[in-house]
Amino acid sequence: VRKTMADVLQRVAATGDVDAFRQLFESYAPRVKSYMMRQGADANTAEDLAQETLLAVWRKAELYSDDKGNATTWIFTIARNLRIDRLRKELTWVALPEHFDQEASADAAPDAILIGEQTRIRVQRALAKLPADQQQVVMLSFIEGLSHGEIAEQLGLPLGTVKSRLRLAYLKVRDALKDLQ
Amino acid sequence: MMGPLAHHPALESLLSCSAGAMPEASAAVIASHVSLCPVCRSELALMEQIGVALLDTIEADTEMSLRPELLANDDTRVATSDEPPIDAPPLGEIPAPLAYRVGASLDQLSWTPVSPGIWLHPIALEGSKQHTLQLYKISGCMALPEHGHGGAERTLVLRGSIIDGGATYRPGDVTEKGEEDVHAPSTGAGGDCICLVAMEGESLFDIPPIRASRLANEG
Numbered sequence: 001v002r003k004t005m006a007d008v009l010q011r012v013a014a015t016g017d018v019d020a021f022r023q024l025f026e027s028y029a030p031r032v033k034s035y036m037m038r039q040g041a042d043a044n045t046a047e048d049l050a051q052e053t054l055l056a057v058w059r060k061a062e063l064y065s066d067d068k069g070n071a072t073t074w075i076f077t078i079a080r081n082l083r084i085d086r087l088r089k090e091l092t093w094v095a096l097p098e099h100f101d102q103e104a105s106a107d108a109a110p111d112a113i114l115i116g117e118q119t120r121i122r123v124q125r126a127l128a129k130l131p132a133d134q135q136q137v138v139m140l141s142f143i144e145g146l147s148h149g150e151i152a153e154q155l156g157l158p159l160g161t162v163k164s165r166l167r168l169a170y171l172k173v174r175d176a177l178k179d180l181q
Numbered sequence: 182m183m184g185p186l187a188h189h190p191a192l193e194s195l196l197s198c199s200a201g202a203m204p205e206a207s208a209a210v211i212a213s214h215v216s217l218c219p220v221c222r223s224e225l226a227l228m229e230q231i232g233v234a235l236l237d238t239i240e241a242d243t244e245m246s247l248r249p250e251l252l253a254n255d256d257t258r259v260a261t262s263d264e265p266p267i268d269a270p271p272l273g274e275i276p277a278p279l280a281y282r283v284g285a286s287l288d289q290l291s292w293t294p295v296s297p298g299i300w301l302h303p304i305a306l307e308g309s310k311q312h313t314l315q316l317y318k319i320s321g322c323m324a325l326p327e328h329g330h331g332g333a334e335r336t337l338v339l340r341g342s343i344i345d346g347g348a349t350y351r352p353g354d355v356t357e358k359g360e361e362d363v364h365a366p367s368t369g370a371g372g373d374c375i376c377l378v379a380m381e382g383e384s385l386f387d388i389p390p391i392r393a394s395r396l397a398n399e400g
Contacts, residue, residue: 030243031236034239035236091282093212094211095212138235141196142201144202145201148197163193
């Protein structure tokens, strides 16, 4: 499925293939909608934001290529920033990946992050293997969008415990990718 | 271009930023550091893959179709070279994310005096009022009174230096303090120190100016 999705985006990029884009849309828009609803958006708002996320990918598809990351990274980071901007009504500070807005790459050297098929599989495996308490804080952070303090409050844990679980979870994911970097 | 930085945000702080879960004042400090730090940029890019993986596994119980009118009416799909360039701020002492809010020069900011040797420049936030984001200008060689925190305090040095707990923080470096921390930082020699400070909850610098000044004198 992944490989197909990469192909789909390549087709979107190369030829502005609307059918290919429709395929990408049908795979990801419902997930982005769920992601928005987890932050408290109603169904209509969530659907609007999902449409907007995918449309942003469509508009920038020319910039897509395998060596610059991948479409799903775009989808996640665009959705993340839209959620901060529209649902939390806060300023977004963390930039989209550098190749998305080309002006950002003028000075900074491209970061040697290889985001390929292997990375994707290993991240998913590493996450699946995490102890339940670490999986829980990662989900609350990434999917529910809760801060360290909010997670501590929700789980009735000391702040330090939340931080160390997040840190341990990330170190395991990073370790699983060690020989790819 | 500055050399490799010595003091980075904690991994769990970067993780929270990559998740889009960091309160905006703190996110400003972390994102500003990240824009100056290739090491943390790489970490962040890797962390985003966790978000990608979780988005792949999120259960989607609804079906959605592309609204045909979106693409039909969408004549905005243009090559980026056709797009008007975004006004990128000139590279200076102010990291890019911050430069979009306050301009690119530390010398052209307006400063409000807080107490002798301390000035501030508040930065407006859109969201929570419990958090504050401010630039501080503190004279060199100045010892600040010992203070605790009502919540996390994150500081990014932009000019000069801060000495805290035996470590020296220079431009680009970040120091993070939690609720449990009490510290008495001082500024280094060689002119004013300017830093970006995000605070969650109350600390020394939330105290009204007159009292802060008295504290400074007592200290």
